[in-house]
Amino acid sequence: MSAVKTALTGTQKVAVVLMNMDQQRAAVVMSQFTESEAEEITAEIIRLRRVDASVAESAMAEFHELSTKGGLNGRGGHDAAAGLLEASFGAEKAAGVMNRVASSMAGKAFEFLDTAEAGQLLTLLDSEMPQTVALVLAHLRPEHASSVLTGLDESLRTDVAQCIAVMGAAAPEAVKIVADTLKIRAGAVVSKDASDVVGGVQPLVDIINRADVSTERALLEALEERDPVLAEEIRSRMLTFADIVKLENRDVQLVLRGIDSAVLAAAMKGTTDQVIEVIRSNLSERNKELLDDEITNAGPVRMSQIEDARSEIVRAIRDLEAQGSITVLRGDEDEYVY
Numbered sequence: 001m002s003a004v005k006t007a008l009t010g011t012q013k014v015a016v017v018l019m020n021m022d023q024q025r026a027a028v029v030m031s032q033f034t035e036s037e038a039e040e041i042t043a044e045i046i047r048l049r050r051v052d053a054s055v056a057e058s059a060m061a062e063f064h065e066l067s068t069k070g071g072l073n074g075r076g077g078h079d080a081a082a083g084l085l086e087a088s089f090g091a092e093k094a095a096g097v098m099n100r101v102a103s104s105m106a107g108k109a110f111e112f113l114d115t116a117e118a119g120q121l122l123t124l125l126d127s128e129m130p131q132t133v134a135l136v137l138a139h140l141r142p143e144h145a146s147s148v149l150t151g152l153d154e155s156l157r158t159d160v161a162q163c164i165a166v167m168g169a170a171a172p173e174a175v176k177i178v179a180d181t182l183k184i185r186a187g188a189v190v191s192k193d194a195s196d197v198v199g200g201v202q203p204l205v206d207i208i209n210r211a212d213v214s215t216e217r218a219l220l221e222a223l224e225e226r227d228p229v230l231a232e233e234i235r236s237r238m239l240t241f242a243d244i245v246k247l248e249n250r251d252v253q254l255v256l257r258g259i260d261s262a263v264l265a266a267a268m269k270g271t272t273d274q275v276i277e278v279i280r281s282n283l284s285e286r287n288k289e290l291l292d293d294e295i296t297n298a299g300p301v302r303m304s305q306i307e308d309a310r311s312e313i314v315r316a317i318r319d320l321e322a323q324g325s326i327t328v329l330r331g332d333e334d335e336y337v338y
Helices: 010-019 023-030 035-048 053-061 078-089 091-104 108-113 118-125 130-139 142-151 154-166 172-186 201-208 213-226 228-237 241-246 249-257 261-267 273-281 285-298 303-322
Strands: none
Touching: 010 023, 010 035, 010 053, 108 130, 108 172, 118 130, 118 142, 118 172, 130 142, 130 154, 130 172, 142 154, 142 201, 142 213, 154 201, 154 213, 154 228, 201 213, 201 228, 213 228, 241 273, 241 303, 249 273, 249 303, 261 285, 261 303
């Protein structure tokens, strides 16, 4: 692996200094950091592996209190990090820190796929086992994974969804093999370290939440036939149009601000009185009038139109929640008490 030749961040400079000290002295320095800081430094030692001599020399020069040594050690890596932590905190605590570092680095094995189009990923994953596809999708951003999941054949899509939901901790060696194989196919040049990844129901819910209505419906129906308990758990965690009643008034107003009155009128067809009341009480008088006009002139509305309209509102809620603009209470979450 070629040496790092670019400018270093502050944490990387600390890592380089510790890499160039004898372990006993470095352990004394490392023990002065908090565990959180030690985790960050450890991650950088693992990532750096080898640093160009001129870069290491520049970093060392900033720490003028250190004595100049004959040669600079530019080698890091897993063993160097683990040895330094063990000397600093003891074997048991060092193991805990290394495990947390591994968890914090989870998902980075497949970062090289972040810029790939859904179509390219479908081609890349063609003929792979459902477990392999599930492993990859669990690493991707939910909106990215959703596009890929939507493009899979229905049978494979259901298999992959089930694999994501029941996935536990994957062996680092297995993740590395999958990542390295896909990097070769994708023409990637640089390899990143692989680490544990955990799937589960929530990653699958995040992916389905960003899929279109038809994909969502077909997938849940297929999972219902295969594993009713799993399907019910997924449904219980998913956001629905009726969940608008769980929002604070201010949050409802933020959601409705970007919704066309025609879409809102269609979404309200056949809904509960509680939902209608929440929506109407958070509209301005002018927007209430526009909504009433739409409802009066709408006439019969197809169920597919109603579902599409509700889906648009749900997407608005999801987007605002993802941005941190609103908060949605789910399941048994406690409400705030003022």
